[in-house]
Amino acid sequence: MEGISKQFADFYANKDISFDVRAGEVHTLLGENGAGKSTLMNILFGLYQPTAGRIFYKGEEVKIDSPAHAVRLGIGMVHQHFMLIEAMSAFENIILGDKKQRGLFIDRAARRKEIEALSALYRLEVDLDAQITDMSVGTQQRVEILKALYRGAEVLVLDEPTAVLTDQEAEGLFDVVRRLTDEGKSIIFISHKMREVLKISDRITVLRAGEVVRTVARGEEQAEGLARLMIGRELARSDYPHAKNVGDAVISLESVSYNKESKHAGVRGISLAVRRGEIVGIAGVDGNGQSQLAQIMTGVLAPDEGQVALMGKPVGKFTVKTFLGERVAHVPEDRTHMGLFGGMNVRENILIKQAQAESFSAARGLFLKKDAMRRYTDEMREKYDIRCDSLDQEIRNLSGGNQQKVILARELEDKPDLLVAVHPTRGLDIGATRFVHDAMIEARENGGGILLISSDLDEILEMSDRILVLFEGEVMGEFDGVNPPIDEISLALAGNRKEVAV
Numbered sequence: 001m002e003g004i005s006k007q008f009a010d011f012y013a014n015k016d017i018s019f020d021v022r023a024g025e026v027h028t029l030l031g032e033n034g035a036g037k038s039t040l041m042n043i044l045f046g047l048y049q050p051t052a053g054r055i056f057y058k059g060e061e062v063k064i065d066s067p068a069h070a071v072r073l074g075i076g077m078v079h080q081h082f083m084l085i086e087a088m089s090a091f092e093n094i095i096l097g098d099k100k101q102r103g104l105f106i107d108r109a110a111r112r113k114e115i116e117a118l119s120a121l122y123r124l125e126v127d128l129d130a131q132i133t134d135m136s137v138g139t140q141q142r143v144e145i146l147k148a149l150y151r152g153a154e155v156l157v158l159d160e161p162t163a164v165l166t167d168q169e170a171e172g173l174f175d176v177v178r179r180l181t182d183e184g185k186s187i188i189f190i191s192h193k194m195r196e197v198l199k200i201s202d203r204i205t206v207l208r209a210g211e212v213v214r215t216v217a218r219g220e221e222q223a224e225g226l227a228r229l230m231i232g233r234e235l236a237r238s239d240y241p242h243a244k245n246v247g248d249a250v251i252s253l254e255s256v257s258y259n260k261e262s263k264h265a266g267v268r269g270i271s272l273a274v275r276r277g278e279i280v281g282i283a284g285v286d287g288n289g290q291s292q293l294a295q296i297m298t299g300v301l302a303p304d305e306g307q308v309a310l311m312g313k314p315v316g317k318f319t320v321k322t323f324l325g326e327r328v329a330h331v332p333e334d335r336t337h338m339g340l341f342g343g344m345n346v347r348e349n350i351l352i353k354q355a356q357a358e359s360f361s362a363a364r365g366l367f368l369k370k371d372a373m374r375r376y377t378d379e380m381r382e383k384y385d386i387r388c389d390s391l392d393q394e395i396r397n398l399s400g401g402n403q404q405k406v407i408l409a410r411e412l413e414d415k416p417d418l419l420v421a422v423h424p425t426r427g428l429d430i431g432a433t434r435f436v437h438d439a440m441i442e443a444r445e446n447g448g449g450i451l452l453i454s455s456d457l458d459e460i461l462e463m464s465d466r467i468l469v470l471f472e473g474e475v476m477g478e479f480d481g482v483n484p485p486i487d488e489i490s491l492a493l494a495g496n497r498k499e500v501a502v
Contacts, residue, residue: 004053006039011389013039015210017053021155021186026177028189028197031207032230032429033401034387037190038080040207041157044188045077046070076148077157080190080400080427081336082140084132091115091128094147118149122179136287138169145176156180157188160400162196163427168285174200192230192429194223208232231431240441242482243465247276248312250418250449251297251328256306258292263472267292269306270475272468274418274449279440281464281481282453284493289473290453291333294422297451298330299323311417324353329416331407331424333453335400339407342396346388347377349395350410380409385435401432408439415446422453437463457489471495 006014014036021027029037042048044055046064055062057073064070070077084093095111112128119126124142132140141161148156158177162170177187177200191197197204204221206213206229213229221229252273259266267289274280284290295301296308302318309315310326332338340349351373354360360373377391384405388398395403404424411419421440425433440463444450454460460467464481469492477498479489492498 001040001044002054002056004040004043004055005051006036006043006048007051009389012210014043014050017207017210017212019205019212021188023186024181024184025202026181026187026189026200028191028201028204029207030192030197030204030226030230032192033427033432034399035207035230035429036210037207038159038399039210041077041159041188041190044070045075045157071151071153074152074154075157076151076153076155078141078144078148078159078161080160080163082144084140084143086133087131089129089131090126090135090143090146093132093143094128094150115146115150118146121183122149122176124176136169138165138172141165141169141173142176153185155186155188157190159190160427161189162191162193163400170196194226194430197226198223206230227430230429240437240463243278243444246278246465247447249273249275249309250311251451252309253296254307254309256296256303256308258296258301258303258305260304260473264288265292266473267296267303267470268473270473272475274451276417276447276449277444278465279444279450279452279463279481281460281467282451282470283457283460283467283489284455284470286455288470290422290455290470292473293470294330294333294420294451294453297323297418297420298328327414327417329411329414329419331404331411331419331421333422333426335403335407336396340395340403342394344395345392346381346386346395346398346406347373347391349406350377350380350391353410354414380413384409384439400427401429404428404432404436408436412439412443416443416448419443419448419450420453421450423455424452425454425456425459457493461486469493 001017001019004014004017005012017040019040029040031037039048043050044064046066046069049065055064062073064073091112094115095106098106098111115128124146126139126142126146132143161173165173181187189200201218203215203217204226205215206226208230254271256270257268260268264287270293272280282290282293292301296303299318299320299322307314310323315322336342341352351360360369361367362369380386381391386405386409387402395406425436428436440450452460452463461484466481467479467484467489469476469489471493472495476492476495477488479485488498
């Protein structure tokens, strides 16, 4: 790619970028959320047309005018948000749009044989008859990779491929990547996770604000140097102080169970409390009841057994409205499907919870004070550093980090008594992660209680005043956030119970 630029109105998402990938290498695009990584690859895959610049493939200049054209050339892309049809099986998703055979009927047996051979060659274990909706995220990703390989991909773009994977799943993906490059295939790896970038890359190109900062070979720069290149400044080490003034419980659970027969989609006999002025971290591998716990603590689900008390009063009716009335805020685990209205603009997403507040409406919501709304959202854009062309831009077109900042502006500005934050930094770069962590600390210092659910143990250790480990829907142990015992926590993560402190 030579001199690639992509302009949206007055905004340059990419500006004069030159980038190449060689046969049999992993070339990583590293940069903050909104740096232009995905835009550049969407141009390569034919989803966007460049404003300027040229693309060469195998020495020949090409104009890639659609994803179908990219696929025909041998370019495949696994998007951050998978492009799979959930109601169909893995096999049906892989052969969907198959152009290998003319005529009315597809030779399913022959196609299946080809896919099974690819699966065996690259050790991409998938139950081809399983429905997508019944698969883990890691398995769905393997289906996406198989789909690209089945279509003949020689260059494979992986867009934030580990953002939703567990550490174990990520290691499995790296094994697949190594096998692909050993076969001479080229991988373009989009990421901002330093540890994995340093581990998997042959070369690294750093983007900042839509421009190339530098391309380095493996070993030329360490994590600190790459972070400096990414954000354009020194990022000081964060040493957050632990809670000093802990108050009364804002929420408490006593022997709470929900769907307790399920080891991975329920909770069993959980007792815990979150007090004012503290962060309680819930550690554990995804799929051990964290989603159900968060939904109980935000009124989405009602427990089958046990008691929940908000602000010292038993909850009688489990509805989201009940919990909102008690000033409970929620940063959900899936910002795209649970936290935002993709077809609405940034301004509307910031205001959605407050549209009927007196400061923004009159006559019981019949009339909106649009000037007040505009002033407020302009302030939120500046305060939360929301980077977008305009607040009237559809939220679906923002980067993940800026989408998360919109959720924070909506949920935190009203100084909630309880914040339930689920994987709040998943898929975010270093700078955006620091911003989210700072916002959580500020919420704690304002007297709120925070429940932090994360599968990133480093995040739990850094942020938590108390740590609880969840395994198969049960609490395996409670640990002090000051000098936490890593070995004991690791044992608890694997299902070894420690007596929970009273």
